[in-house]
Amino acid sequence: MSAYPRSFSHIGLSVPDLDKAVKFYTKVMGFYLIMSATEVAEDDSAIGRMCTDVLGAGWKKLRIAHLATSDRIGIELFEFEGNYAPDNNLDYRRHGTFHFCIQDPDVEGLTEKIVAAGGKQRMPVREYFPGEKPYRMVYVEDPFGNVFEIYSHSYELTYSSGAYQEEGAV
Numbered sequence: 001m002s003a004y005p006r007s008f009s010h011i012g013l014s015v016p017d018l019d020k021a022v023k024f025y026t027k028v029m030g031f032y033l034i035m036s037a038t039e040v041a042e043d044d045s046a047i048g049r050m051c052t053d054v055l056g057a058g059w060k061k062l063r064i065a066h067l068a069t070s071d072r073i074g075i076e077l078f079e080f081e082g083n084y085a086p087d088n089n090l091d092y093r094r095h096g097t098f099h100f101c102i103q104d105p106d107v108e109g110l111t112e113k114i115v116a117a118g119g120k121q122r123m124p125v126r127e128y129f130p131g132e133k134p135y136r137m138v139y140v141e142d143p144f145g146n147v148f149e150i151y152s153h154s155y156e157l158t159y160s161s162g163a164y165q166e167e168g169a170v
Contacts, residue, residue: 014083
């Protein structure tokens with residue numbers, strides 16, 4: 001049996017205000033809204049049973065919206081009853097997801113839009129390979145405390161050897 005890479009389908013984000021999050025992720029980030037905000041109840045419906053399987057009994061209700069990036073990656077936004085912001089939005093020592101990454105050639109421009117919409121810039125924009133490759137990155141936070149990174153170039157180009165060479169270079 002040979003190993004092969006699988007494609008990435010979606011990521012789920014918990015937010016305190018689904019309507020504001022949909023507005024942020026569509027207007028600022030440019031994602032497509034593919035399913036408007038929907039309420040899901042803890043009941044015997046198929047989706048109600050699926051949520052209970054994952055969340056356990058007693059979750060009562062939630063709201064969810066589905067968005068997509070230009071390269072077909074899904075963004076599920078969840079508003080859970082009684083949700084709260086963690087003390088540290090970047091608890092990097094905790095096991096589990098600690099960030100996701102969005103690609104935009106205008107790292108600085110997107111960062112400015114995020115900050116203007118109530119998000120945070122967590123660091124200065126940095127070059128990955130100063131003087132070698134024109135690849136930039138920055139960590140930011142959405143207005144709801146979700147930390148993510150912005151890359152100027154694709155992941156595989158950023159980390160592959162020889163992915164960027166001046167014309168005529170050997």
